[in-house]
Amino acid sequence: MTGFVDELLANPPHTPAIITPDRTVSYGELRNRILRLAQCLVVEGLRPEQVCAIAVPRGVDAVVAMAAVLHAGGAFLTLDIDQPPQRLAAMLHSGHTRHLLTTSQVELPFPGRTTLLDRLTPAIAPLPAxxxxxLAYVSHTSGSTGTPNAVLIERRGLDSYLRFLAKDYDLGPHTTAVQLAPLGYDASIRDIFAPLLAGGRLVLAPRESLLRANEFAEVIRRYEVDTVLSVTPSFLTFLAQHREIAADLRRLRLVVASGESLRPFLAAGGRDLIAGSLVNQYGPTECTMTSTRHRVPVVPDLSADHIGVPVDGVTAHLLDDQGNPVPPNTIGEIHLGGLGVARGYADRPGLTADRFRPDPFGEPGSRMYRTGDLARRTEGGILEYLGRVDRQIKIRGYRxxxxxxxxxxxxxAAVTGAVITAATDDRGRVHLIAHLTGDLADITDADLRAHLGKTLPPHLMPRRFARIDRLPTTSTGKTDRKALAR
Known part of the structure; x- marks a missing residue:
């Protein structure tokens, strides 16, 4: 079976592939650039199973680089060059990087072989089978010590996932998608390659403009964007606060959310802002980005955080502490199997053995990933997400x-953002703190408690309400709960 890059290269050459504020790149030009760079990398010694780090600014060069590394037989590790140099150096080391693909404008010390995109020497070389x-790519997820762990993803998982996206989300030549996820995070792989595999158009706009509501809306209008494949619920909630762009959001045919619970956004009436399909995706980095997905109905069920059913090639089992399947409507830990499961963590055999277990439900020799996430499966087979095993909050014995x-x-009506964290008082009692944004000057704590008391039991009542100007977010757009807790 050919890889997805071969299918991408076979798209009609004269049709537009990538659109930037400066120019449009056709599939023919994209193909020529990918082939040229892939051959150069082969001549410079890149081989299968070798990791080539990509440190280039966001744009066409980054897309070409990722595809060319794969086409040359190697595995890519994309870096967000705006990250601190020490973190980038740690990623290069933990990812076992053998090659670096960058430009002469990027300063990143690296002892191995370096290829400069702006100083390529033409070369012709046969590409390997x-x-x-x-190995397809390396993606990092932070460990408990703060040191990034390198996750090793194989080609079969990536190929299967991207083909699933194109089919299940009806991507095609009619699709115009915008890259929203930053480079260096696996969601950017979905953003970039799913629409290109399907023969659609990929819009590359400056990231700073995408993070401002009115400029994001302008991108939708200017380029007739109809698809967003990677958006966090926190960012959706931010956009929902800007009612002046509601008409632009309704232009979107497909919005795919992931990374956090979508339930608060839906509870705030956010589904009404999305006229097209809204999909809630769930999946860890260790399982090729996405493992399950749920199409949110026009009138969503607000009583639960539904993450749906497994994508093609993936299995999801809910197991108890002894590794036994739990009955329907019973809480268990999510264990994921199938094509998307990573090899494990580079140079972390103990952690790999702990998280990646033999899969008794799969083929001989297969493994499943123990996610640390809790869920229950409804009678209809839909998974309901219930939080992290290691982040359970218990108040007076209640979960x-x-x-x-x-x-x-x-x-x-006055609350525009809400995040709950837990704290412990001087008597060792756990309690909840609500961090809130909105026009709350005239809203007292008693008002908020009265509002919550209409739907919540006493043990779910926050002890303190902290009013803040804005909710801090990470570089990927998720709410930064650690910063709030501090």
Missing amino acids: VSPRS VDPAEVESALLTH
């Missing part, structure tokens, strides 16, 4: 889901 089990409290807070 590559196994579906060969608390922060998303349930956040959802209730967002139904208050």
Whole structure:
């Protein structure tokens, strides 16, 4: 079976592939650039199973580089060059990087072979045949110590996932998608390659403009964007606060959210802002970006955080502490199997053995990933997400889901953002703190408690309400809960 890059290269050459504020790149030009760079990388020694880091600014060069590394048989590690140099150096080391693909304008010390995109020497070389089990890319997820862990993803998982997206989301030549996720995060791989595989158009706009509501709306209008494949619920909630762009958001045919609970956004009435399809995706980095997805109905069920059913090639089992399947409507830990499961963590055999277990439900020798996430499966087979095993909050013996409290807070007319964190007082008692944004000058704590009391039991009542100007976010657009807790 050919890889997805071969299918991408076979798209009609004269049709537009990438649109930037400065120019439009056709599939023919994209193909020529990918082939040229792939041959140069082969001549310079890149081989299957070798990792080539990509450190280039966001844009066409980054797309060409990622595809060319794959086409040359190697595996890519994309870096967000705006990240601190020490973190980038740690990623280069933990990812076992053998090659660096960059430009002469980027300063990044690297002892291995370096190829400069702006100083390429033309070369002709045969491209190798590559196994579906060969390494495709390396993505990092932060460990408990703060040191990034390098996750190793194989080609078969990436190919299967991208083909699933194109089919299940009806992507095609009619699609115009915008890259929203930053480079260096695996969601950017979905953003870039799913629309290009399908023969659609990929819009590359400056990231700073995409993070401002009115400029984001201008991008939708200017380029007739109809698809967003990677957006966090936090960013959707931010956009929802700007009612002046509501008409532009309704132009979108497809919006795919992931990374956080979508439930608070839905509870705040956010589904009404999306006229097209809204999909809630769930999946860890260790399982090729996405493992399950749920199409949110026009009138969503606000009582639960539904993450749907597995994507093609993926299995999801809910197991108890002894590794046994739990009955329907019973809480269990999500264990993911199938094509998307990573090889493990580079140079972390102990952690790999702990998280990646033999899969008793799969083929001989297969493994499943123990996610640390809790869920229950309804009688209809839909998975309902219930939070992290290691982040459970217990108040007087009750298990608390922060998303349930956040959802209730967002139904208050004056609240525009809500995040729940836990704290412990000097007597060792755990309590909840609500961090709120909105026009709350005339809203007292008693008003908020009265509002919550209409739908929540006493043990879900926050002890303190902290009013803040804005909710801090990480570089990927998720709410920065650690910063709030500090």
